[in-house]
Amino acid sequence: MSIELILNAVNINLVALSDQLQNLVGQVFVVFIIAVAAAEAAVGLGIIIAFYRNKETVNIDEMSLMRW
Amino acid sequence: MDAFVFYLLATLILGLGIMVITARNAVHSVLFLVLNFLLVAILYVTLSAQFVAVIQVLVYAGGIVVLYLFVVMLVSLKKAPELRSDSRRVGRTGLLLAGVVLAELIAIVWFTSASSGAPPAQAAADFPPRLASDAMLNTERLGWVLYTEYLIPFEVASMLLLVAMIGAIVLAKKNL
Numbered sequence: 735m736s737i738e739l740i741l742n743a744v745n746i747n748l749v750a751l752s753d754q755l756q757n758l759v760g761q762v763f764v765v766f767i768i769a770v771a772a773a774e775a776a777v778g779l780g781i782i783i784a785f786y787r788n789k790e791t792v793n794i795d796e797m798s799l800m801r802w
Numbered sequence: 803m804d805a806f807v808f809y810l811l812a813t814l815i816l817g818l819g820i821m822v823i824t825a826r827n828a829v830h831s832v833l834f835l836v837l838n839f840l841l842v843a844i845l846y847v848t849l850s851a852q853f854v855a856v857i858q859v860l861v862y863a864g865g866i867v868v869l870y871l872f873v874v875m876l877v878s879l880k881k882a883p884e885l886r887s888d889s890r891r892v893g894r895t896g897l898l899l900a901g902v903v904l905a906e907l908i909a910i911v912w913f914t915s916a917s918s919g920a921p922p923a924q925a926a927a928d929f930p931p932r933l934a935s936d937a938m939l940n941t942e943r944l945g946w947v948l949y950t951e952y953l954i955p956f957e958v959a960s961m962l963l964l965v966a967m968i969g970a971i972v973l974a975k976k977n978l
Contacts, residue, residue, distance in 0.1 A: 773966030
């Protein structure tokens with residue numbers, strides 16, 4: 735969720751500058767960022783679900799092995 | 803009036819962002835996130851980016867946050883993880899990085915305003931008529947740019963979404 739907040743901050747910056755500079759490219763970029771954010775959220779949450787199903791925890795300090 | 807609306811929105815957005823990361827209950831945190839995204843959408847409307855505002859409400863507040871809510875309720879945290887022992891060191895590193903970013907932003911604003919002072923002033927001059935034009939114009943122009951100049955990145959983004967969808971389905975399979 736913090737990643738989503740960070741991406742939103744970037745999006746606000748891009749939209750504000752696109753309004754200021756009268757340039758539409760910033761808003762195009764915002765659309766791409768939203769698409770990437772959706773993909774990233776889906777994959778990240780899938781990883782969390784898979785991890786929880788195998789280890790019964792979501793504490794990141796215990797996510798230290800690459801295979802089991 | 804414009805400045806008042808902006809400062810009100812900015813204060814609410816920042817406060818809700820802080821509440822998102824400090825809320826003890828994960829579900830409360832997600833609900834604060836929904837409010838935050840809706841306020842950001844209002845901010846987009848005031849910046850005359852209506853299409854992005856609609857996309858923000860549909861994709862973020864409607865899709866991503868519901869996904870987060872599902873996962874938070876599925877994963878049922880029994881106890882909050884204890885704080886790390888060296889959180890002070892992490893905080894100091896974060897403060898340092900935030901300072902670097904702030905310096906960078908100030909430098910960007912300083913140099914761009916020093917090099918070209920005229921375009922922002924001219925943009926501010928014809929700001930009200932552009933805002934008064936209907937929302938269809940913004941969407942139309944955005945779609946035109948997206949499907950002509952940025953067609954290849956658009957297709958790449960669609961492929962990325964397809965790959966992410968397949969990856970999420972594979973990860974969520976029963977016997978991984």
